[in-house]
Amino acid sequence: MAQPFSQSKTYRDLSVWDFTDLTEEEAHEKFVMLRWGSTTEMPCPACGALDKHYVRRQRRQWRCKHCDTVFSVTTGTPFAHRKLPFRKLLVLLYEFITAPEGCAANRLHSRLRVTLRTAYQNLMKSREALWEKRDLSPLKGLVQVDGGHFCGKPRRPRKRTKATSAIVNNRLRNRKAGMVPHNKNSHIEPWNREKLKKRRIVLTLRQVSPVPGEGAERSIVAVVNSENARHVIPAIRKYVDGASEIWSDDGNGYMSLSAWFTHRTVRHSAEYATDDGVNNNHAESYFSRMRRGEYGVYHGMRPQYLAFYANEFAWREDVRRMTLAEKFSELMQKIFGAGPSKAWKGYAQGNRLGLEYLG
Ligand SMILES: [Zn+2]
Secondary structure: OOOOHHHOOOOOOOOOHHHHOOOHHHHHHHHHHHHHOOOOOEEOOOOOOEEOOEEEHHHOEEEOOOOOOEEOOOOOOOOOOOOOOHHHHHHHHHHHHHOOOOOOHHHHHHHHOOOHHHHHHHHHHHHHHHHHOOOOOOEOOEEEEEEEEEOOOOOOOOOOOOOOHHHHHHHHOOOOHHHOOOOHHHOOOHHHHHHHHHOEEEEEEEEEOOOOOOOEEEEEEEEEOOOOHHHHHHHHHHHEOOOOEEEEEOOHHHHHHHHOOEEEEEOOOOOOOOOOOOOOHHHHHHHHHHHHHHHHHHOOOOHHHHHHHHHHHHHHHHOOOOOHHHHHHHHHHHHHHOOOOOOOOOHHHOOOOOOOOOO
16 A cells, blocks of 8 residues: 555654754744744845844844834744744644644643643634635636534434434434434424534535546635525635536535536435546545544634634645645745734733634
């Protein structure tokens, strides 16, 4: 059997020792190199002048020779005003990129000897940077589309019900009773039904490589309120080029796609791929990973930042053929380009954004 790339020697070109063995001074230098590619000459974040600015070595700052602005390596990035030492921050980011199915703050805080909130906030800033800097240029060629239900899961009802064909079908497909709330026989208590209001749909759009065996090459995700035409069609039209061919399952929401695209469907009640190969398995494999992340790593997501998590998984899929060092520098470029954090600035001081991110 061919070796997966993520288990090959080529993949392992960066390790946690590359960061844990650094002194704080060296870690800072590494950060500077990652951002500017030089420790002596850099553009001023305020006026953009590229120069050898005055150094304030003790404070790890520079003063611009042209506009007098004092800046540091994190000025104008999500990590501005951070207190976490650079060494810990580098280890945190390294752990974030190496985790195959997501990286929970609960796993990191003890490792880094920081509070849970610090680990959570910095991980969320990284997710936010991935979200802010995602590539939204329209997908082209063959695009597979599907929606997955996340958040808002009622508990199993107290009373068990007689097995109807719908229940048996769901059990065979490994779905809990709470996953099929619209079934009238499921006897969900009113307080339990309330949880459904938090149900959201992650819509995934994946551009498939024309080279057989290469899988999906780029993914865009959007969070919508329901998997019907009113919600999914505008999102698909926004992110997919009109000349593309779309493959989806036979869900009602997708039926009118043929008005704008070449549209082919696979009927999931009968088959996972049609005889001439139409399927949406690449979209399904994205959900398979995200579902494992939801159940096994994060243990749940909330609607407010669901889009960040959904996009994190799309990013993990899209960079799966990069080596660790390439992934690390890809993440850092997005972080340095993302600007100050909107959702997580002042989080420790009680600032909350209070809005929900949608696609
Ligand atoms: Zn300046």
